[in-house]
Amino acid sequence: MTFRYLTPVDINEMARLFRYAFKPNKNNFEDIEIDKERDSKVATRTLGLFDDDTLKACIMNLDYKLFLRGTWLKTAAVAAIACGPEHRRQGFITQLFSRLFRDMNKENQFVSALYPFHYPFYEKFGYQVAADNEIITIPTNQIKTKPVKNIKAKLVEEQEFFEAASKVYNNVVQGYNFIFHRTEDMWKQIIKNKKGFKYIFYQEEGNPVAYVILNFKKFVWKADPEDKSVIRLDEFFWETPLAKQAVFNLLKNHDSQRKFIEIFTFDRYIHAYIKDIESLKRQIWPGIMFRIVNAKFVLEKIHYPDSIDGSFTFSLTDNHCPWNNKIFLVEIKESSANVNDIPHNSTATKEIQLDFKIDIGSLSQLIAGYLNYDELVESEDIIKYSDNQIPSKVFPVQINSPRDFF
Structure with missing residues (x-):
């Protein structure tokens, strides 16, 4: 072989x-x-x-x-x-x-991600779920509208969509966590694969501030008011709340064509645009999996909360990347970390007081922000040895936002 x-x-x-x-x-x-x-x-x-x-x-x-x-x-x-x-x-x-x-x-x-056919299969290689997929279904007649004077929707062709949508995406991407950079080739694949009508929302000055792709799913005529004919939004980004409202105004204008809007979203603030929040339906299921390939590099590279000044020590096990099988001493100051690592078999480990023990899959979830320290302690995926409060403060939960499939 x-x-x-x-x-x-x-x-x-x-x-x-x-x-x-x-x-x-x-x-x-x-x-x-x-x-x-x-x-x-x-x-x-x-x-x-x-x-x-x-x-x-x-x-x-x-x-x-x-x-x-x-x-x-x-x-x-x-x-x-x-x-x-x-x-x-x-x-x-x-x-x-x-x-x-x-x-x-x-x-x-130094990090890796994948979309699994079966989660347990990839867990044995150190991958763990790092984000949830969510679809929100909204009755079109329940959307709130408000006047938005200086933002106009424009139905565009593919080239204009690429030029404007990529600007919006690049402007907002660093406001999210766990989201991918998009190259021009990636945008071409998105435009090719995500069929639908493409809208750009422009300010009066000509700057794009939001975009959306509307995919009309097959319409089956029924007199039943519970008709599930929908418009699906797979791509939807905005720069300001006003731009977001402009998108919802456009969606409401489709109430004579489709009774429901489906949004593939990471947005937790959708209720502000809905008349009756009880009319919403949410479907949530596990999404992308993630694992750290080089723990020392990632711990040194990521940013930490500004208010944290302290240190913690932990033991890491990784069955597939032996360079991660070490004890890590992490000192945090001014949102950065200095990391020292010591092999498990070193005599120096006898003098080290550990705060906790963790495996690579759980560390990946912790750093990704999918689960926090206390949740992993509760599930016994972290074995806690001390009352040091720093580990529970440095990795707050994040709203993870992957929108690219591979």
């Missing part, structure tokens, strides 16, 4: 493996679309496990940037994890992850 990254020569074999893994309902290998330029780029980011030049399994590692606790982190976005059924349950994916984590660390991809 050998590991190597795929080349353009491997595109056909890669495409056949992807067809069986991700589109088995096709029931054949016919009509596989090959885009040589696109697929050649994909191949070079895909680590394969080969036996006599036969591709047994592969994992794709895309190079992303994630905004996490006040800083941008180079991120391994893991996708296209595939293994033929005749090769499964033989440890091939485990071998690929072990090699891939080493490559991530060498490439300074």
